[in-house]
Amino acid sequence: MKEMNEYVIGVDLGTSAVKVSAMDHDGKIIAQQSYGYDLHQPHPGYSEQDPRDWLYGTTIAIDRLILRDGIKAEEIKGISFSGQMHGLVLLDADGQVLRPAMLWNDTRTTKQCEEIKTAMGDKFIDITGNRALEGFTLPKLLWVKENEPEIWAKAKSFLLPKDYVRYVMTGKQAIDYSDATGTVLFDIKKNAWSKEICDTFDIPESMCPSLIRSIDEAGTITDSYAMFSGLKTTTKVFGGGGDNACGAVGAGILKPNMVMSSIGTSGVILKYEPDANVDYHGALQYECHAIPDTYYSMGVTLAAGHSLNWFKHTFAKDEDFTEMVNRAAKRPLGANGLIFTPYIVGERTPYADADIRGSFIGVDSMQNKYDFVRAVIEGITFSFRDILNIYDQHGQDFDTVVAIGGGAKSDFWLQLQADIFNKKVVSLTNEQGPGLGAAMLAAVGLGWFNSLQDCAKKFVHFGKAYEPQPETVKKYDELYKIYHQIYDQTKGLSHQIMKLRNSWD
């Protein structure tokens, strides 16, 4: 008799889509499905999604694994998650969603960030490992409290995006440590919600969900979700983690000499950190890892893939994505003198500035559309170099960058990263960093492996390595020196324009 197959499912709840991957004991990807959803930006700085879209998208994608790929529901032994970080899902006493989720790239909370700084100063960084920035969850809670008192009065708990989906699946509200750090309500040294921060801002501690580890079992599928989805109630559901923590697990970033670059909607440079005491004074984010008792630091470009998506959607809607990028690759280095800064929704690292906006500098009548695409791709990659500079300034060295995210699908962009960073860049054989990391969390949670490190030996496979090309490195160095000045030189203008837009609203 044929033995029954056993699979784990990694759910990667991204900003543009949810992607689900089914993997077997050998780390082989058996099937993948995805489902896209909309991003709502009703005013400058606002960025929202409906949590029910995440739920329906995840359920449909998993159902497609069952209906289209022939995976049997009883073969799914475990599910875990990678989730877009920081987004606020507010729930009432019955666990119903009270308002659209405010996402990680929603920057309406500058006033609340100022209030946090005024109330707590550097103490806040000592406790949380982070500055209070617009995208994080605490400022969002304060925004709702100040601007929507009738909703705040009904709010009994909050969750982050993937925690909401897990809650509907299991009926239990919880958050894992990696996403808890991203709320900036969490004491990173005590490994617990910060009573001092809750008290200072009058957030009832009872609103904060229970803490679990990324590899912990959060529950099993409830009867009602089994009925709704076709999944079995025997499937175990594990904590999961923030997408960057999961991306790092799936990219095999398990020691300090490696960093990850991720080009998703956002862009991230992330470094594994062995303990809670490395001090970047808030210049970088500092978060609990999905690997128990370890940490990571990172810098975030708010609009990396988002800049390229925006450009395509606005100016090249009917073109194939890969074809558009390939044409850009054929344009000259430096896009015939055009430089782009990717600040189209404001920026986080190194410039925590909600009101900065992007620019094209050097527009010339000899340039064509693909020079613009190339400038966008180069500008995004320069913004990553701005983050790498912070590591340099803190004397942190590393030799390999592992590239993940949608941007890592492009050979051209991988080589460009090597040339702009002047570091070896390695890809994965199957670009599914966060989803792979999520599946690994379920595999370890189920006891298939003793540790994530053991699991990585089977699940993580490095692909092609891209070496920096000295001549190209030199030219990009020269160009970067100009790019690096654009923030300071455009800041005043950007702020004036934003003030005007706001006054016209």
Ligand SMILES: Nc1ncnc2c1ncn2[C@@H]1O[C@H](COP(=O)(O)OP(=O)(O)O)[C@@H](O)[C@H]1O
């Ligand atoms: N063929 C491609 N070449 C280069 N970049 C791509 C390609 N396809 C998608 N992308 C970029 O990848 C991004 C999506 O990456 P992904 O990791 O899936 O994002 P998220 O997890 O935020 O939803 C898009 O914003 C797009 O700019």
Ligand SMILES: O=C(CO)[C@@H](O)[C@H](O)COP(=O)(O)O
């Ligand atoms: O805000 C952050 C990290 O601090 C973002 O990285 C989000 O977690 C969204 O990620 P993607 O959708 O781009 O993967």
